[in-house]
Amino acid sequence: MKLVPYTASRGTTPNVHPWVSDFETKAIRAEACFRAALQMKAQGFTPDVIIAHHGWGESLFLKEVWPEAKLGIYCEFFYHPQGADVGFDPEFPAKDAGDVCRLRLKNLNNLLHFEVADAGISPTHWQASTFPQPFRDRITVVHDGIDTEAVTPNPAVSLTLNGNLVLTKQDEVITFVNRNLEPYRGYHIFMRALPEILKRRPNARVLIVGGDDVSYGDAPEPGRYGGLTTWREIFAAEVRPQIRDADWARVHFLGNIPYQYFIPLLQLSTVHVYLTYPFVLSWSLLEAMSVGCAIVASDTQPLHEAIKHDETGRLVDFFDVAGLANEVCALLDDPAARQRLGQNARQFAQVNYDLQAVCLPKQLAWVEGLAK
Template sequence: MRVLFVHQNFPGQYKHLAPALAARRDCEVVALSINRQPTPDNIKLICYEPKRGSSQSLHPWVSDLETKVIRGEAAALAAAQLNREGFRPDVICAHPGWGEALFLKDVWPDARMLSFIEFYYESQGSDFAFDPEYADTSLASLCRLRMKNANHLLTLIASDWAISPTQFQRDQVPALFHDRMSVIHDGIDTALVRPNPAARLTLEKAGVTLSRADEVITFVNRNLEPYRGFHVFMRALPEIQKRRPNAWVLILGGDEVSYGASPPKGQTYRQILMAEVGAKLDMNRIRFLGRVPYGNFLKLLHVSSAHVYLTYPFVLSWSMLEAMAAECLVIGSATAPVEEVIVDGENGLLVDFFSPEAIADAIDRVLDDPDRLQPLRARARQTVIERYDLNTVCLPRHLALVDAVAEGRLPPQGQDAPPSPTAAAMRRALQAKREPEYRRHVSRRRR
């Protein structure tokens, strides 16, 4: 079997699947990517480069689509060269988010394509306009959002099958395509990410070594931005420190923007929030750690007393599931797709995304009596083992799906994760409840 992986930053979500297929004697694996990354010898990596930049004179509503067409053209030209060299994939595993998959079926019409649909945009019940403080609900913004889905729709039409990592992410896609989609998470290596009660984390500049005996509050994201609730967490910190003056607060993440709008030019969201609440904080016990090596990230989880994970209704971060696998007590936002994983009071705690007070209350509850809530930590890890474990659940399902698509069969039964029947109802209820409350909160803060 010949498999082609297409990802602008390969391996990306294919970091486990591609090597597993390449290890098979009957598989030839090739990858297309813009960025060159270290790749195993048994995977042939070919890098392509867009031939031009985006136009300046295009209608702004189609500029995003043009960018994706330019990338799609570059990937198609590289694919055509592969075709001339005699490479004919049986299955194409593509992340189409940046446009690379648009024209692959025009190069190889007989190949079957399995597309990774990470996020389909919706104007309601999703990330768009979720946060009144940063929402742009103008007609132009709504129209640009609709146009962003053109790439997804073209890819879905060309795809033989598609996959999303959570039920919520699958449900964003129009129902027309649901009967050709599976829900399989990328997978968490729970043999690697596991609790370590003896772990120590040294903060060299502070001259302190932390362990599970200390009160340690952790907050982790790739970048510190509103999509991941950084602004709400920062506004909760004055009350948290008032109640827990001995707690250490460790914040991991960069100052760039992964999702959503950028802050005013020359500023970062960290600078903006520090200007707002910094005078109320004891910075001697708060550490912004930036981005750290993976081993240090695991140590952070190992010593965490309370791990806060907030997100708009959007893509679920690997870090939340990794925190649960490490037996952190996760205080998560009551938003999709967090609600698919965390059941309040069973394997973690859920709070209103917009409520700094609720976050402080939950942290106070956890730190007041950590032994009483230890069963939640154990059940958090068990949840990840049973539903998201890389080697026993997710990778076998991914491999079976690739085989099925390559052979033109319907995927095996049981590929889809169980739906979260209450998630949609909870989203609607929270939306109705919190929007006027949060608008008042923002109004008071601005005055």
């Protein structure tokens, strides 16, 4: 494999119209990739197949360089003004009536790729379903894959927090994982369930993984939350008055952690909570399934492919704070149910998402099919 780096020749235009700023960044990246491709062609390189995650725009003009090559694109998400993530959470309504116009233009990159791409691949059926016809019929659903041989249960796992607190499988541990702690992944709902959970489970430790940035959606409005600037701080401050000091000491914000500690954290989990808007399904959910976690998840469309209620996990309405607390506490009280759900979740991950046995062979077959 040879890596050919390239860089953009310009930045985004100051004060460009906000509805087109997203497409401008994609056009800038697409130009950089286009010019690098021209150099490769001049050096005699001609690909049979081009595989691209087109979401950032780079592949937009590659067929202008190599019109005979087959282009396969990774179809992660097609934006909709209703029925998916946008407008799902009434607590965070659109700030501007023109947001629907901006969102429509955000799909320009998708739509232009449909004209040149020969096929698509999507990690889940629900994500594929967000794409419109006729291109949807050209999308094959194959997940990226989980290494279920490496991501496996470990009854002997232990984790040391703050250099002195050692946790093992004998401890009651509730885990919650996001790349960043934000509403899109249900952080506000989880935090609002904590006062009741901590009250009813006096020995439980809560391990929260995630950073302070924003991966999806909007950042907090400046000045709206009394000077607090991150979603982590905002919702921690909201629930803190309802939680005694001794109980709050059992809540551990770990920030972003290296992968070498992430899998042991999941292996340690007694109950794992995963919540999301109708949006892209997180790898962390499938990794939690692979290690055999007992999972409580939101009853939203992306989850329905992986979590079958009371088979591979428990589903609760995304907005049902009391229901979430009840389901977590019920599983903490029921070791047999946890074991059953965890075993089923791991088996489901192995059968449907294993990288070597399931996903990689399908991915290679998809690439070979493109080349024909």
